[in-house]
Amino acid sequence: MLSVLGAVTGTALTVVPLSTAHMASAATPSVQGKGTRVSAWSPSMTTGGPSFDHETIRMVVHSSIAGSGARITLSNRYSTTPLVVGAVDVAVQASGGEATRGTIRNVTFGKSRHLTIPAGAEEVSDVVPISVSTGENLLVSLYVPGSTGMSTWHSDAFDTTYIAYGNHTGDDGAAAFGTTRTSWYYLAGLDVVSATAKGTVVAFGDSITDGYRSSTGTYTRWPDFLARRLGARPGPQRLSVVDAGIGGNRVLTDVPNPWQGVSALKRFGHDALGRPGVKDVILLEGINDIGNNAGPDGQPLTAQDLIDGYRALIDEAHAARVRVIGATLMPDKGNGYYTPAAEAIRQSVNRWIRTSGAFDGVIDFDRAMRDPANPAALDPAYDSGDHLHPGDAGMKAMADAVDLRLLRT
Known part of the structure; x- marks a missing residue:
């Protein structure tokens, strides 16, 4: 010893x-051969979250490491019904629920903008062409076009989440996001390729x-x-x-x-x-x-x-x-x-x-x-x-x- x-x-x-x-x-070695894929942010999820209906959920992700080639994980692990996802975007946070202009990137899953995640399952996105610095915040916006039923969530985020009615994933501004909460919903991870980690x-x-x-x-x-x-x-x-x-x-x-x-x-x-x-x-x-x-x-x-x-x-x-x-x-x-x-x-x-x-x-x-x-x-x-x-x-x-x-x- x-x-x-x-x-x-x-x-x-x-x-x-x-x-x-x-x-x-x-x-995990990077498939690009230029670094190591590591988890940059990843809250644990539970059952019992609220339902959403035709809403956009914009969440803050605080990265612990610099990297590129980002992927996000969506989790329906603790829900009892399939989750229909209409659109997902990621952007660099300017302040609050406002994205830095020109940084919004579409997120795809198997090259599709739309997906349905079965109850009890998770999905990892395709690589998103966005980079993040250590300690930098990204905004992930998730649009659900129908009623979700009980959500998979992390109750105590100690961060602010922004809610808008309708599809506002592509908005730079935060004017449509009239409701705030302090939980994360369905968003279970950000991983990146780090050149140093x-x-x-x-x-x-x-x-x-x-x-x-x-x-x-x-x-x-x-x-x-x-x-x-x-x-x-x-x-x-x-x-x-x-x-x-x-x-x-x-x-x-x-x-x-x-x-x-x-x-x-x-x-x-x-x-x-x-x-x-x-x-x-x-x-x-x-x-x-x-x-x-x-x-x-x-x-x-x-x-x-x-x-x-x-x-x-x-x-x-x-x-x-x-x-x-x-x-x-x-x-x-x-x-x-x-x-x-x-x-x-x-x-x-x-x-x-x-x-x-x-x-x-x-x-x-x-x-x-x-x-x-x-x-x-x-x-x-x-x-x-x-x-x-x-x-x-x-x-x-x-x-x-x-x-x-x-x-x-």
């Missing part, structure tokens, strides 16, 4: 070398990773800060970062609220290992299992239940030749989740994450984020106010606590 020192927190982080088989890169880091987790209580439209989730750290390093950017967090999500069991997603055990293969170019997954999940005392088969949760769940995810990743970096669960005293029994499980799970050697590396968010005077609670400087979720400053502190040497660049 190799031990390195966390540059920000000063805590010891462990890096466990993979076997030779696991060290093989999962990055060698792969994708997937941040996988619950509302803390999803950015709950971070500021809307400012890209201050901890994975956003991590992407900026990687981009600010000397030399070309070697990794993209995508956020596979879902608010309320659990490791072991599905959540009764449908928009909080199926369990990590069910979605990990698709949401994490299915991303283009994935090389590393940072796993931060389990506090909702603990806080809801949600063990398998309706039984009370034990630390061993969570550990068994983590082992299953690690095994699945290693079978795909992807590394998994485990993150310790952060304190929550003062939140309704906290009880002495729940705290005992959290401490036991964190001890296993730190010492078992099961993960390919460890990020000790618990040590980085806890109050030195009250270690069962978040540091007040990082607390958003609910004693569970970090605010913007806390999100940055989380990203700063990631030793970049843990990531396979």
